[in-house]
């Protein structure tokens with residue numbers, strides 16, 4: 001902590017790494033007593049973003065001292081204030097910020113609630129309804145909105161100069177008084193509770209954060225602060241907070257792998273996607289959402305028209321949901337150049353292939369690309385199961401080749417597996433991570449194996465589910481157990497959604513090659529025409545146009561020869577078996593060096609496959625031998 005004097009204004013610069021409550025408490029009373037000081041400017045608490053909300057209540061006495069200071073304290077905020085940083089400046093009488101500053105309280109995403117007065121002081125500054133959004137719903141306030149709500153006064157000139165001038169002005173005025181809380185209708189609390197419960201996916205913190213705001217509004221600041229602290233401490237000791245901090249740490253680290261820190265990513269300003277099917281069109285949308293101009297290449301005009309139509313549908317849906325204005329939606333679409341053939345790709349920096357999952361087709365595509373693309377253009381494949389090294393075999397300049405495995409729908413799903421081949425150049429690998437960052441995705445490096453990290457674990461997970469089925473556990477019970485655990489759907493419902501025919505064809509191909517693949521219940525369903533939702537039935541029945549799974553007597557009859565006599569298995573035993581199977585595959589993946597660490601595997605499961613975030617992932621859970629169970 002450093003103190004300079006500019007006339008009657010003391011400028012206190014905090015060294016963020018070591019804000020000590022006791023020092024700040026003493027400083028407030030020392031400056032209060034110093035007759036040469038009229039006002040104080042506090043700088044240095046830009047963004048507390050290295051902070052994982054690990055010990056917030058310890059700073060509360062300092063914030064309380066600030067808010068009780070007799071001299072005006074003016075916080076001057078550069079980039080913004082987050083978490084403890086924001087709570088600290090809530091103790092100051094005035095806050096000044098530049099036009100790019102941002103303010104948020106990320107605590108509920110870390111499994112706790114703000115623990116240094118945030119749930120109490122923010123509503124008294126910006127009003128209860130706006131504060132609920134920031135405290136409990138992860139709303140970030142931009143500078144303009146923060147100013148509108150009375151959180152900050154905006155300054156456009158040099159922040160420190162303006163802050164000192166501001167402090168001189170307010171020194172002569174009475175201290176600001178906290179605004180009285182407006183009475184809140186019961187309906188506001190109820191609506192907020194319903195909204196937050198619907199979004200929080202079984203996480204405890206968001207509703208408890210709302211509860212803390214409400215208690216403070218109804219019972220006063222002191223009761224609110226005591227309640228906030230007790231709630232913070234209770235949550236801070238829970239497994240959920242540990243799981244969420246672990247994931248947030250892993251997510252931050254994922255964008256910047258240590259071994260690539262010194263590598264400048266190969267630049268990409270324009271992109272092309274080969275194939276406009278399910279994945280290709282989604283990848284085009286993701287690239288456009290990040291502002292890159294994109295060429296969509298298809299094999300003929302009909303397929304191209306279909307691809308462009310799919311794409312237009314995606315932007316129209318985003319517009320209907322209020323995520324895009326109609327101008328923005330139109331601009332996203334006009335930024336795509338449709339193309340049959342490869343003649344227009346000579347200038348492209350990055351090409352992502354998403355054609356049929358067929359080695360010969362993919363090799364032919366890269367053969368064409370090698371002829372037309374610049375020698376330094378990055379060439380990527382979105383294959384799910386093929387060996388990228390084989391796809392790149394014979395490619396001139398294999399150092400520019402890489403696997404970029406997107407998940408479906410590609411414009412939505414956060415995960416991207418990055419799969420370098422042995423020849424991939426470091427700047428191409430770094431470009432993969434840079435791309436993931438630009439697309440707002442979580443990137444995980446995977447070594448080469450069948451299915452990479454995610455689909456390999458998925459196969460094991462499904463295998464275990466089918467083993468239980470063969471033992472006589474009902475598939476509806478298995479699905480219900482996994483939903484209770486926190487997945488949006490269970491393994492059999494997931495197959496109905498994706499279609500049972502793809503894995504059926506894979507098994508048939510293996511059989512045709514002479515491999516021994518025992519008959520599965522899925523084979524029986526597909527042969528009877530039950531391929532999933534798209535045929536009106538798979539493991540379940542579906543009414544036309546509906547996605548609601550209904551029990552199917554026909555499916556039960558069809559698979560009966562391959563399933564054992566019905567046995568009951570408790571939901572927590574079902575989930576324990578499935579999670580253990582995933583973790584066992586994860587350990588094998590680690591042992592083979594396919595994933596760099598356990599956290600990488602957990603990121604894949606959470607961001608690619610819907611593993612409940614509040615539980616951290618299969619590796620996190622099993623490493624801590626937590627009891628595998630559903631929400632409390």
Ligand code: NAD
Pocket residue numbers: 274275276277278279280297298299303307353354355356357358361365382383384385405406407408
């Ligand atoms: P898809 O069948 O929906 O689309 C493939 C598209 O490629 C078709 O539109 C086809 O016309 C086009 N195409 C075929 N040959 C072409 C060529 N020579 N030149 C230009 N276009 C050509 O398939 P998809 O589901 O989008 O899968 C594409 C790739 O993405 C596959 O490698 C698949 O394994 C992978 N992938 C799929 C998913 C998924 O969930 N569907 C997820 C991740 C990765």
